[in-house]
Amino acid sequence: MDILDCDALELSALLEARDLSAVELMRATLERITAINDDVNAIVALRDGDRLLDEARAIDQTERRGWLHGIPLAVKDLANVEGLVTSMGSPMQARTVAPQDSVFVERMRRAGGLFIGKTNAPEFGLGSHTFNDVYGATRNPYDLTRSSGGSSGGAAAALATRMVSVSDGSDMMGSLRNPAAWNNVYGFRPSWGRVPSDPDSELFHNQLSTNGPMGRSPADIAALLEVMGGWDMRQPYGLLPQMFVDRIRTNVNGLRIGWLADWGGAYPMEDGVLETCESALGVFEQLGCKVEYLAPPFPAARLWEAWTTLRSWAIAGNLAPLHANRASRAQLKPEAIWEIEQGLELSGMAVNRASAARSDWYRAAIDQFAEVDVLMLPSAQCWPFPVDWRHPEEIAGQAMDTYHRWMEIVIPVSLLGLPCMSIPAGFGPQGLPMGMQLIGPPRGDLRVLQIAQAWHEATNWPGKHPPRPAQSLRLH
Numbered sequence: 001m002d003i004l005d006c007d008a009l010e011l012s013a014l015l016e017a018r019d020l021s022a023v024e025l026m027r028a029t030l031e032r033i034t035a036i037n038d039d040v041n042a043i044v045a046l047r048d049g050d051r052l053l054d055e056a057r058a059i060d061q062t063e064r065r066g067w068l069h070g071i072p073l074a075v076k077d078l079a080n081v082e083g084l085v086t087s088m089g090s091p092m093q094a095r096t097v098a099p100q101d102s103v104f105v106e107r108m109r110r111a112g113g114l115f116i117g118k119t120n121a122p123e124f125g126l127g128s129h130t131f132n133d134v135y136g137a138t139r140n141p142y143d144l145t146r147s148s149g150g151s152s153g154g155a156a157a158a159l160a161t162r163m164v165s166v167s168d169g170s171d172m173m174g175s176l177r178n179p180a181a182w183n184n185v186y187g188f189r190p191s192w193g194r195v196p197s198d199p200d201s202e203l204f205h206n207q208l209s210t211n212g213p214m215g216r217s218p219a220d221i222a223a224l225l226e227v228m229g230g231w232d233m234r235q236p237y238g239l240l241p242q243m244f245v246d247r248i249r250t251n252v253n254g255l256r257i258g259w260l261a262d263w264g265g266a267y268p269m270e271d272g273v274l275e276t277c278e279s280a281l282g283v284f285e286q287l288g289c290k291v292e293y294l295a296p297p298f299p300a301a302r303l304w305e306a307w308t309t310l311r312s313w314a315i316a317g318n319l320a321p322l323h324a325n326r327a328s329r330a331q332l333k334p335e336a337i338w339e340i341e342q343g344l345e346l347s348g349m350a351v352n353r354a355s356a357a358r359s360d361w362y363r364a365a366i367d368q369f370a371e372v373d374v375l376m377l378p379s380a381q382c383w384p385f386p387v388d389w390r391h392p393e394e395i396a397g398q399a400m401d402t403y404h405r406w407m408e409i410v411i412p413v414s415l416l417g418l419p420c421m422s423i424p425a426g427f428g429p430q431g432l433p434m435g436m437q438l439i440g441p442p443r444g445d446l447r448v449l450q451i452a453q454a455w456h457e458a459t460n461w462p463g464k465h466p467p468r469p470a471q472s473l474r475l476h
Helices: 008-016 022-042 049-060 103-110 153-160 178-182 218-228 273-286 300-324 336-346 350-371 404-417 445-459
Strands: 071-076 115-121 143-147 165-170 186-189 210-215 255-258 289-294 374-376 422-428 433-439
Touching: 008 022, 008 186, 008 218, 022 049, 022 071, 022 115, 049 115, 049 143, 049 300, 071 103, 071 165, 103 165, 103 273, 115 422, 153 165, 153 178, 153 210, 165 186, 165 218, 178 186, 178 422, 178 433, 186 218, 186 445, 210 218, 218 255, 218 422, 255 273, 273 374, 273 422, 300 336, 300 350, 300 404, 350 404, 374 404, 374 445, 404 433, 422 445, 433 445
Parallel strands: 071 115, 255 289, 255 374
Antiparallel strands: 165 210, 186 210, 186 422, 374 433, 422 433
């Protein structure tokens, strides 16, 4: 068995039993990165290999600090790892070394993780396609001519190619879900507030984006969520720590799943996406779940108007100083400038109207969860597109009027901060992966994790991995 095919919890058990050393695992990881990363470009800011092996030797001699003890990790390049560059995909930050860890990174370090570098992300995380002027584009390991999605595209591709066994990501507009779908792995957007952000920016209004875990199994994701999650007193909102791993396996027989398909035709779909997802729904029926086809519970146009208002308002709040300076504005990509300028033009009443629409959608969603246990949607509206595109300009003949309109299907979740797992749904006619969003009620993270684990044990889609190198460490 190739040791790098093991899930993170399996690797942790081997390390704890001393059937595997951190040095052996680190050496195999570095060899895999050497063999694959030049083509895929998922891992960036890779640290010196000899230094990493020295750290692995040291951790082999120390008492276990947590389940991540000795596990190689790469952090999405929007978060801080002390001593490493946090470029955020921007030339303006290409030499900015983080003075300290982000909150969740520090928790991963305390649990024994070994940080090898970063995973690639688009500039400031904008757009569901991982490319930037600092490191270039991340390619889809199932087809190197295609996008890996984004903004956690580097993390997803690194997981698919076994360069890491578990990873962090972040999600504002599908950034944990779209790349997971396109790389045949799992990406979990937890309930908003479960994983704290860094307490160095506006703390009260911006409730759209969250950090979260990615992995090749829901159990790994549950374990990492236990490490990343939990209230941080420096922030006014948050959820207390919760244990998931010990409860992740349960009988899902009788659960009701509401399938929302293309939201009554509101979301255009590339050929084969719905067919692949709806074929996969049969597995839930084999597990004893009842799948119900639902009508759209809320007007899609009103969701989109609320989303674009609140998103541009939040982005302008963060990036407006860069736009105000002529020199830094010249280094921003067009999509960032567009978002900032949209946000700067907003009135307070426009933001209030968007918040009112969001509130109405919350009430409608609660009514839906009174009828079903979870909701489901495809994770994307199209297959991975050519890596040299900036974004799709049309889907199924319908023009996309913004750089992110093609990901509209993720915003019902993002607006409400609901827990949502992108689960692998299989492969389309061209051999490219697709996923489905498994959406839980407010604070229903455990329910989503349990259903996803039952799905994983019935399907194990991540076991169909992309082309791999000929040489690898094998466990005897």
